[in-house]
Amino acid sequence: MSLAHETVASLRRRLSSKEIHSRDIVKDILTEIGAREKTVHAFTHIDEKAALAAAETADSSLPLGGIPIALKDNLNALGDPCTCSSKILEGYRAPYDATAVARLRHAGAIFLGRTNMDEFAMGSSTENSALGITRNPWDPTRIPGGSSGGSAAAVAGRLAIAALGSDTGGSIRQPAALCGCVGLKPTYGRISRYGLVAFASSLDQIGPLTRTVEDSAILLSALAGHDPHDNTTDLRKPETFLANPTGSVKGLRIGLPKEYFLPGMDAETEASIRTAAHWFEKNGATLVDVSLPHTSAAIAVYYILATAEASANLARFDGVRYGRRAVDPKDLLNLYQRTRSDGFGPEVKRRIILGTFVLSQGYADAYYRKAQKVRGLLRQDFESAFTKCDLLLTPTSPEPAFPLGERTQDPLKMYLADVFTISTNLAGNGAISLPCGFTKSNLPIGLQLIGPRFGEEKMLQAAHAYEQAHDFWKRMPPV
């Protein structure tokens, strides 16, 4: 079997026993890429030479020694491109390592490519990329989800063993669900954001996309912990997640928020989630009905706060210091206008304009400040729910992967793809998506477990127990 089909955990064992060499993994992955990347287009940039060279000198005694990992194209890695799938970062090369990248490097990982995404992580289908669309390995006529669609498609399509993504409103979990892999959005503050090109600073978190929950825990252990470069990282000591898997969910109280089970939702998705809930009950967990009453406001709140922050975060792309720059500008204003109108795609412009509007004098009270208040209520929703249960169980996405092009002209409909994931970003909680079934047409369905803040260990234990009792994760996409 090609080494590209294995997990981080199994490769780690085989590398440290010297049964295989890192170069064998890289070569197998490059073979898979050669065969299918043309169809999937998971990457914006692949550096075969650098990956092979790094494999030669890899130190297999390190926690991730010699294991190739793909990086979403919004993470700075010294010397590499970091386009955010935008024309405006054309030609930009990262002058430094993101902390997450540096920590993986320090753990011995090697980087083989940069994965496609919605431009500046704004989107749910990876169709908003200036560098081409990515196709879902389970059905190439469908979207892989987004914004970390390239990372999810690469992991699902066996084009990468694991990948990093970023999640602002569901951008790791939703593509993971739609591509049938495991996506973890850690608690806000768990992983340093230093070096992640910011979309919405108070919501962004980096996280792993992997084939298994165990792999997710391995990467989280390497990535988590305080970073003096990020004022918002948590100060608690580093820990090893899932060091002793229990395989049991006995005694767990699993909350089912009623707002996440709506009439009219996709029947196959609902059935899979109910079956999963039932499995937990059957194995000793208690199911609890809970309510997150402000859920219906989450999308509106998100599109005010995220765009407000984005309007400032993206102001720096002005053609003055790096990236694309308008040729022969007439004056300063003309340089700004032309650089930005040519450099940004329509969704990014839409959000910058929206964010600028909600912060404007006369409107900030009605939009930005009110949304901040509602965000506080959403946070309280979660806090009070977690007094009644240990974990929340919900669908990750209201439906499986939809066809390419179906929603590109309807942003509002596209925004609904994140309806079950957005609240956790607003509240700051961690959440994980893992496969829990397939539709009749063989599209993956994702289950979301949401934990209390900094409750990753509990979440990973439950997810791991569920995953190992099923074989959804072993299924291979047809592409």
Added chain:
Amino acid sequence: MSSAGNWEAVIGLEVHVQLHTQTKMFCGCINQYGGATNSQVCPVCLGMPGSLPVPNEEAIRKTILTGLMLGCRIAPVARFDRKNYFYPDMPKNYQISQFEDPLCAGGAVGLDPFLFPKDLQDTDEAKAKRSIRLTRIHLEEDVAKSFHYEERSGIDFNRAGTPLMEIVSEADLRTPGEAFAFLGSLRQVLLSGNVSSADMEKGQMRCDVNVSVRPVGQKEFGTKVELKNLNSISGVRRALVYEIARQIAAVEKGEAIQHETRRWDDEAGATFTMRTKEKAHDYRYFPEPDLLPVRTDQGLRSAAEAGLPELPAALQDRLMRENGVTAYQASVLAADRVLCGYYEKAAKGTPHKAVVANWILNDFLATQPDPATSPVRPEFFGELADLVAGGTINSAQAKKVFAELMANPSSPKALVEKLGLAQISDVGALEAFCDEAIAANPRSVEDYRAGKGNAINALKGFVMKKSQGKANPTQVDEILKAKLSA
């Protein structure tokens, strides 16, 4: 005929102060003036994608210290905000500043009469000792420096991210002299706390002025004009004198004052329209999500309190009370902590502290304006004062010793010997000189005895000449009088 007496100016100041810290406000780059272009930069202060700010505790502490020195309320929890505007000298196109919850609010700056311009120190305006209220003090990051050439512009980002404190006054100032004294007084306080070097010419302290005029007695403010490009404290005064006169002349002619920003041209001695404000700028402030709120009540405030220096007003009081210096001298000393430290060292070992102040402030500063680098050790002044007071040398000799001290600094005692100047106070020797004088000047002796008191001066002059100026004049006077009336 000017009718300036019927008008009153209303002035408010916004003072930006670069903080004296090891590193920049939000990154580890060195905070130092004058490095090679774009050599003190990193991904954070260049606003590279993905970089994040980390607040500089030293800068926060120094801002709190400034607030404490000026009597401000210190916010228990302060926050940073983003101020959005596009300009190439602002790497992120937003500035991290403080809007809703600044570190310091309220407070005041007292106007010391001696900090008014010299020509105004005797006026009622200077003697009024007014106190000017502050609105707030907040902390932000400085922008880069732009250079404009014929076709292109260049940017030096070394300054980008320097900790910058903005001190905003209420519109309490009424005259250019008060503005001058306000800035001088503020500068004294900043120097005393080692918060900033506060040199306006180096851009370490920058001042924007808002000024309007109104008829005396009117409550409402007139239309305000903002003045920029003020590069010295005296420049602020000159600009205000000009601008107030311009506004009064305009309103007297029935013209409306434009709400605008005007540029002061120091050479031309006039202000010129820079831009008119069509509408207020919308900076779209919102809380900086990359930074946690700053808790000042968990150690930062107490750390600042521990660093509180003796404030200028208290220092002046002490110097006048304990050292007997004049109010003017006390104010000069309080204005310059280096000079004051030098003086205090000089005065330490001698009871003649006021004399030492005279030597240093009048004679020493005239030849050696920078005490920090002077080879003259401060203790020498105490020694010199003791030599005069103890009668070893007289004041004329002391001048010679002083001149030598400036030229070839060494102990005044050694210099007195080197110059052969020690005063003769030996009674036997002095009596011999006096006897000689009386014998050689019978006319003067006669005159004196006839009641012409001044005649004794000729005898004294004889003694001084004979003794090569070393005779103790007080003793000579006593001896001569005793001998002549015998």
